[in-house]
Amino acid sequence: MVEIEPLPRAVIQAFSSQFEKSQSRAADIPEADLSGVDPALTRCLMPFQRDGVNFAVCREGRLLLADDMGLGKTIQAICIAAFYRKEWPLLVVTPSSVRFTWAEAFQRWLPSLRPDSINVVVKGKDNLRSGQVNIISYDLLSKMDKQQPTHPFNVIIMDESHFLKNMKTARCKAALPMLKAAKRVILLSGTPAMSRPSELYTQILAVRPAFFPRFHEFGARYCDAKQLHWGWDYSGSSNLAELKLVLEESLMLRRLKAEVLSQLPAKQRKVVTVTTDGITARTKAALNAAAKDLAQGHRNKMQEKEALLVFFNHTAEAKLRPINEYILDLMECGREKFLVFAHHKLVLDNVTKELGEKGISYIRIDGTTPSAERQLLCNKFQFSEKSCVAVLSITAANMGLTLHSANLVVFAELFWNPGVLIQAEDRVHRIGQTSNVDIHYLVAKGTADDYLWPMIQEKMNVLGQAGLSESNLSENAECASFYCRDPKQKTITEMFQRSFTEEDEAMLLQAADTWDDSETGITSTCQGNVTESPSKKTIFDYFGNNSAKRKAL
Ligand SMILES: Nc1ncnc2c1ncn2[C@@H]1O[C@H](COP(=O)(O)OP(=O)(O)OP(=O)(O)O)[C@@H](O)[C@H]1O
Numbered sequence: 001m002v003e004i005e006p007l008p009r010a011v012i013q014a015f016s017s018q019f020e021k022s023q024s025r026a027a028d029i030p031e032a033d034l035s036g037v038d039p040a041l042t043r044c045l046m047p048f049q050r051d052g053v054n055f056a057v058c059r060e061g062r063l064l065l066a067d068d069m070g071l072g073k074t075i076q077a078i079c080i081a082a083f084y085r086k087e088w089p090l091l092v093v094t095p096s097s098v099r100f101t102w103a104e105a106f107q108r109w110l111p112s113l114r115p116d117s118i119n120v121v122v123k124g125k126d127n128l129r130s131g132q133v134n135i136i137s138y139d140l141l142s143k144m145d146k147q148q149p150t151h152p153f154n155v156i157i158m159d160e161s162h163f164l165k166n167m168k169t170a171r172c173k174a175a176l177p178m179l180k181a182a183k184r185v186i187l188l189s190g191t192p193a194m195s196r197p198s199e200l201y202t203q204i205l206a207v208r209p210a211f212f213p214r215f216h217e218f219g220a221r222y223c224d225a226k227q228l229h230w231g232w233d234y235s236g237s238s239n240l241a242e243l244k245l246v247l248e249e250s251l252m253l254r255r256l257k258a259e260v261l262s263q264l265p266a267k268q269r270k271v272v273t274v275t276t277d278g279i280t281a282r283t284k285a286a287l288n289a290a291a292k293d294l295a296q297g298h299r300n301k302m303q304e305k306e307a308l309l310v311f312f313n314h315t316a317e318a319k320l321r322p323i324n325e326y327i328l329d330l331m332e333c334g335r336e337k338f339l340v341f342a343h344h345k346l347v348l349d350n351v352t353k354e355l356g357e358k359g360i361s362y363i364r365i366d367g368t369t370p371s372a373e374r375q376l377l378c379n380k381f382q383f384s385e386k387s388c389v390a391v392l393s394i395t396a397a398n399m400g401l402t403l404h405s406a407n408l409v410v411f412a413e414l415f416w417n418p419g420v421l422i423q424a425e426d427r428v429h430r431i432g433q434t435s436n437v438d439i440h441y442l443v444a445k446g447t448a449d450d451y452l453w454p455m456i457q458e459k460m461n462v463l464g465q466a467g468l469s470e471s472n473l474s475e476n477a478e479c480a481s482f483y484c485r486d487p488k489q490k491t492i493t494e495m496f497q498r499s500f501t502e503e504d505e506a507m508l509l510q511a512a513d514t515w516d517d518s519e520t521g522i523t524s525t526c527q528g529n530v531t532e533s534p535s536k537k538t539i540f541d542y543f544g545n546n547s548a549k550r551k552a553l
Pocket residue numbers: 044045046049067068069070071072073074075189190268269270271475476477478
């Protein structure tokens with residue numbers, strides 16, 4: 001006897017439109033009217049991104065946008081949310097390390113939005129609803145129970161929505177009721193499920209609460225549920241082809257890089273704005289003093305250089321925590337192999353310590369790595385099948401290494417010479433690379449990065465105009481608002497450019513290598529091409545000696 005079970009309601013709902021019509025799905029999706037959205041955004045949408053917005057509007061603003069990493073889920077989400085702007089305030093929930101990157105993206109893509117209407121929630125006692133756009137991290141959201149609004153948010157973006165995969169977590173418990181009450185739910189994730197279908201359940205529930213109101217129904221059909229002596233086991237998978245059809249037909253849009261490669265630039269650069277909140281009072285004071293010292297002007301070239309290096313060194317210290325946080329978030333988002341470039345030994349040490357403590361495999365190449373070992377380390381990275389991070393010195397590992405089994409490069413620190421940055425990027429962007437590559441620059445406000453970043457852009461533009469750089473950073477990167485915000489900045493930028501000329505670079509690296517900050521008691525060491533450190537001396541001594549030598553020449 002054959003027993004025939006009825007199809008689940010979700011399957012019938014998903015295909016009801018198809019039962020009625022016979023056209024293909026793509027042809028069913030009408031063009032959304034985006035005339036109410038800022039042209040600064042709509043005119044930049046790539047064709048597949050425009051299709052994504054059409055899909056979302058056709059699904060009445062409820063979807064899981066599961067495009068591959070780096071395909072521009074942010075611009076699409078902002079456009080979809082802006083289409084429903086009359087229903088704002090908007091809530092954006094993100095991993096903590098990218099809260100400020102989202103704020104920058106709103107400023108960039110929606111210039112009609114006043115900057116003071118963007119509210120980044122940083123403390124539990126901050127108001128969650130004081131802006132038109134309110135941005136909060138998952139973890140903080142779960143601590144804000146008391147502030148659960150009486151008026152729910154109508155429009156919600158959940159970035160990296162696989163953070164909700166476990167129903168039992170505090171983040172999920174805090175988010176689900178809000179999502180249930182919202183009219184528009186825009187979930188973003190390049191990896192909605194990393195290992196099993198059960199991880200998709202909460203995301204489906206958030207977008208289509210009526211599909212599988214109870215987990216068991218979903219688990220029985222798609223998770224190969226088995227009753228064991230201790231209860232049900234939902235860790236398996238079943239009916240996957242049907243699950244794929246249900247997802248694609250009614251709630252999820254996923255495009256892979258390979259499908260849209262022709263529309264993408266070969267290198268997709270992005271600026272990740274990190275925050276140095278939580279640094280010690282001493283580091284903060286040192287940063288402020290360095291910034292002030294740098295801004296005051298009327299100094300000779302030698303003192304300027306000293307001030308710049310001091311600021312750069314304190315910046316490294318201030319960025320330690322956000323760098324580690326960002327790397328761990330990337331791993332949680334399914335990025336398994338990538339390169340992390342940094343300049344200071346302090347940063348390289350901190351990253352490798354954290355990876356070691358978390359049991360994550362890594363290789364490290366810096367100025368002290370013998371040449372014979374470099375190739376072995378590269379091979380280990382290239383052929384490693386599990387996750388592996390290559391932690392590399394910007395100045396000592398930017399040339400001659402092939403690491404193209406990865407397609408993501410993270411610059412934990414900036415460097416004043418864009419030629420060196422491009423060379424470092426090209427460790428993955430080289431013959432043999434089959435994908436486009438993502439480059440993430442971590443930039444911290446209130447640090448030397450505020451000055452280094454525009455300087456890099458400016459130099460890059462000059463190279464571009466001379467046909468020496470394949471792309472223009474300021475066009476591609478999410479950073480326009482960084483440029484020239486501070487009226488003093490231009491002068492300082494110029495000063496950086498004047499100061500860090502090619503001929504000075506080796507000298508500067510060596511100076512930083514031997515820098516000893518006697519005031520703060522911090523010894524900061526750079527990993528340049530210089531492998532031997534002479535005995536400690538101050539930068540001033542160093543420059544003093546060199547300038548004397550140069551004069552003598
Ligand atoms: N249409 C566009 N015009 C200009 N820049 C774009 C466009 N689409 C995306 N970008 C840029 O590409 C970079 C990657 O975009 P984004 O961070 O949104 O990707 P993502 O899909 O969210 O990636 P991930 O899953 O890794 O977070 C960003 O710097 C973004 O500004």
